[in-house]
Amino acid sequence: MSNPDWNEFDFATTAVRAGHVRTHEGEHSEAIFSTSSFVFQNAAEAAARFQNKLPGNVYSRFTNPTVRTFEQRLAALEGGECCVATSSGMAAIMATCVALLEAGDHIVAASGMFGSTTQLFKKYLTRMGNPVDFAQIDCIDDWRNKITPQTKMLFLETPTNPLTQLADIAALAEIAEKNNALLVVDNCFCTPVLQKPLDLGAHIVIHSATKFIDGQGRCVGGAVVGDKQRVGEDIFAYLRTAGPTMSPFNAWVFLKGLETLEIRMQRHCESAAKLAQWLQDEPSVERVHYPGLSQHPQHELCKQQQTGFGGIVSIEVSGGKEAAWKVINSTELLSITANLGDAKTTITHPATTTHGRITDEERAAAGISDGLLRIAVGLESPEDIFTDLKRGL
Numbered sequence: 001m002s003n004p005d006w007n008e009f010d011f012a013t014t015a016v017r018a019g020h021v022r023t024h025e026g027e028h029s030e031a032i033f034s035t036s037s038f039v040f041q042n043a044a045e046a047a048a049r050f051q052n053k054l055p056g057n058v059y060s061r062f063t064n065p066t067v068r069t070f071e072q073r074l075a076a077l078e079g080g081e082c083c084v085a086t087s088s089g090m091a092a093i094m095a096t097c098v099a100l101l102e103a104g105d106h107i108v109a110a111s112g113m114f115g116s117t118t119q120l121f122k123k124y125l126t127r128m129g130n131p132v133d134f135a136q137i138d139c140i141d142d143w144r145n146k147i148t149p150q151t152k153m154l155f156l157e158t159p160t161n162p163l164t165q166l167a168d169i170a171a172l173a174e175i176a177e178k179n180n181a182l183l184v185v186d187n188c189f190c191t192p193v194l195q196k197p198l199d200l201g202a203h204i205v206i207h208s209a210t211k212f213i214d215g216q217g218r219c220v221g222g223a224v225v226g227d228k229q230r231v232g233e234d235i236f237a238y239l240r241t242a243g244p245t246m247s248p249f250n251a252w253v254f255l256k257g258l259e260t261l262e263i264r265m266q267r268h269c270e271s272a273a274k275l276a277q278w279l280q281d282e283p284s285v286e287r288v289h290y291p292g293l294s295q296h297p298q299h300e301l302c303k304q305q306q307t308g309f310g311g312i313v314s315i316e317v318s319g320g321k322e323a324a325w326k327v328i329n330s331t332e333l334l335s336i337t338a339n340l341g342d343a344k345t346t347i348t349h350p351a352t353t354t355h356g357r358i359t360d361e362e363r364a365a366a367g368i369s370d371g372l373l374r375i376a377v378g379l380e381s382p383e384d385i386f387t388d389l390k391r392g393l
């Protein structure tokens with residue numbers, strides 16, 4: 001089985017096996033090719049490799065066998081033709097925009113995205129000649145209204161963090177198609193276990209591998225998945241020139257993460273669902289944001305679009321910031337940190353951390369109240385997580 005068609009295999013099998021090419025040493029676990037350059041048999045082979053006339057590795061900023069194994073495995077899991085790995089999730093977004101947009105091309109992005117993504121668009125891409133407008137993620141008409149004749153890209157992440165609002169990917173893919181624009185989906189929160197944006201019509205999928213793909217909070221990395229021309233040629237060409245490539249060691253950690261991704265995501269989802277139910281019955285909890293709850297405004301869309309409801313639960317406690325901080329400060333088990341997708345449950349107060357630098361009006365418009373807490377549910381026992389939260393509720 002040197003290069004099988006992974007479409008014929010189930011997700012779990014692909015996640016464990018795809019992309020691995022065993023060397024003459026017969027290693028069972030994938031090797032880490034920690035080498036910056038590669039050696040040629042003779043001068044003619046060197047010349048041919050440099051001119052792309054012979055396939056093969058030249059330098060690890062261009063290609064590396066461990067990184068390639070990760071890329072092929074993630075491409076197979078997302079159902080894309082091609083994947084390129086990057087040094088971080090942000091590098092994946094930057095590479096996609098720089099490689100695929102011309103100066104003057106307009107972007108419509110979802111409001112309420114990851115802070116650095118919003119900042120990258122507002123501060124840097126605008127400066128490079130790519131104006132951006134933000135659309136209310138769950139309002140198709142708003143997306144339609146923000147599109148101009150210059151719009152070349154729609155960009156979103158779904159569900160949003162921390163309020164778990166969803167974008168209707170298939171509906172937006174149709175709008176993108178009609179307007180000759182690309183639909184780019186950051187699939188960090190769902191991973192291909194829960195959501196396959198390419199199957200729903202998106203052109204490009206972005207990952208911060210740092211989160212659920214690693215799953216244990218060890219390495220920073222990212223990836224772009226899509227078709228051969230845009231990802232395999234255009235974005236790859238940018239990466240090999242500009243340099244934000246993934247290190248072989250990080251690729252190896254992420255490969256190992258992919259092997260357990262499905263069972264981890266199932267556990268994240270199960271525990272988050274239990275916790276959301278329990279928290280709903282707490283008198284000091286005014287509101288629970290979780291797409292798995294039947295009263296979530298997009299519960300039905302979530303059931304169509306995702307195969308699970310995800311591992312992130314947000315709650316609004318009565319008593320504002322003081323009450324929210326009390327919950328955080330009463331925890332003994334949970335980690336007070338903004339990272340997510342980790343085996344360890346994390347708790348964050350968005351109004352004073354991730355959303356602390358925006359104005360009060362912007363925060364109110366984004367729906368980030370002072371009593372809001374985000375819990376990225378880890379792999380501990382859900383009962384223990386609940387007990388730890390209850391201390392301060």
Ligand SMILES: *Cc1c(COP(=O)(O)O)cnc(C)c1O
Pocket residue numbers: 088089090091114116117157186188189207208209210211220221222
């Ligand atoms: C963390 C994150 C990113 C950025 O990824 P890094 O690996 O930290 O660069 C992008 N999008 C989302 C949704 C994220 O959560």
